[in-house]
Amino acid sequence: MTVKERVVRAAVRLFAEKGFEATTVREIVEAAGVTKGGLYHYFESKDDLLFEIYAAMLRMQTRRMVTIAESDLPLPERLHAIIVDVVVTSIADLDAATVFFQSFPLLEKSKQVQVRAERRTYHERVRDLVAEGQRAGIFRADVPADLVINYHFGAIHRLGMWYHADGELSGEQVGRHFADLMLRSLRP
Numbered sequence: 001m002t003v004k005e006r007v008v009r010a011a012v013r014l015f016a017e018k019g020f021e022a023t024t025v026r027e028i029v030e031a032a033g034v035t036k037g038g039l040y041h042y043f044e045s046k047d048d049l050l051f052e053i054y055a056a057m058l059r060m061q062t063r064r065m066v067t068i069a070e071s072d073l074p075l076p077e078r079l080h081a082i083i084v085d086v087v088v089t090s091i092a093d094l095d096a097a098t099v100f101f102q103s104f105p106l107l108e109k110s111k112q113v114q115v116r117a118e119r120r121t122y123h124e125r126v127r128d129l130v131a132e133g134q135r136a137g138i139f140r141a142d143v144p145a146d147l148v149i150n151y152h153f154g155a156i157h158r159l160g161m162w163y164h165a166d167g168e169l170s171g172e173q174v175g176r177h178f179a180d181l182m183l184r185s186l187r188p
Contacts (some may be wrong), residue, residue, distance in 0.1 A: 003041045006032040008022040008056070011049050016128030020050060020103040048050050051111045054100040055118070061089050069125060076183055082126055082171070083152065085181035090159055091171030095143050123149050130186065139186035152182050 001009070010031035014023040025046060029039050043049045068081045090097045103111065125147040133139035156178065163174065 003032075003034050003038045007034060007039050007049070008041060008052060009048075011113065012053055012093075012096045012099055015050070015053075015099040015103065020106055039188035047106075047108055047111065048106060050099070050100070050103055051115070052116060053096050055105075057089070057093060057096055057100070058115075059123065061086055062118075063084055064089065065122060065125065069129060075136070075138055079126070079133070080127070080179040080183055083182055085154075085180050087156055087159070087175035088171045090156060090161060091165075091174065093183065094163065094165070096159055097157075101157055101160060108119050121154055126153075129180060138187065140188045143185075148182070148186065152178065 005030060011023070012026050014027055014031060023046075026034060026038060028046075028049070031038050032039070039049075043052065064085050065082050068078055068085065071078060073081065100119075104115070107115065127145045130139060130145040130148050134141040134145060159174075163171075165171075171179070
């Protein structure tokens with residue numbers, strides 16, 4: 001594991017345990033087994049570190065979503081696969097997802113603007129699939145695609161508030177249920 005990866009992993013764990021504001025840079029470098037210089041080589045501040053936690057997850061999820069969206073699968077199967085994937089990947093790194101959504105308001109405003117823009121790009125691509133299905137008569141058109149996306153992603157962004165790995169359902173099962181609910185809500 002690289003120094004950068006160790007710093008990010010330590011920060012995620014500490015932010016999840018103690019909160020972003022209560023965690024010091026000293027605690028992060030001690031937990032990562034690096035020097036402050038090692039942390040500051042990659043991150044100018046704790047804020048940059050928080051931003052990287054989210055950006056790394058969003059970059060990975062976006063790459064995966066684009067691959068699925070551009071596949072030859074029928075539209076409902078692409079949408080289903082994307083929703084399963086975003087749930088599964090969020091649950092796979094639930095601490096990072098939870099830390100980010102709880103700490104987002106603490107980011108400096110310019111980083112909040114950047115994050116919102118990147119997240120909006122992801123949501124708009126998925127929304128475009130819903131709208132495509134609505135135009136083609138595959139999905140019901142009486143509910144605006146934006147509302148469908150905001151409703152479903154709002155639930156996904158709150159997984160960290162209730163999901164537990166030792167609970168009844170696996171991440172894959174939760175992902176399939178979320179995707180099934182979305183597709184059922186879109187049936188004409």
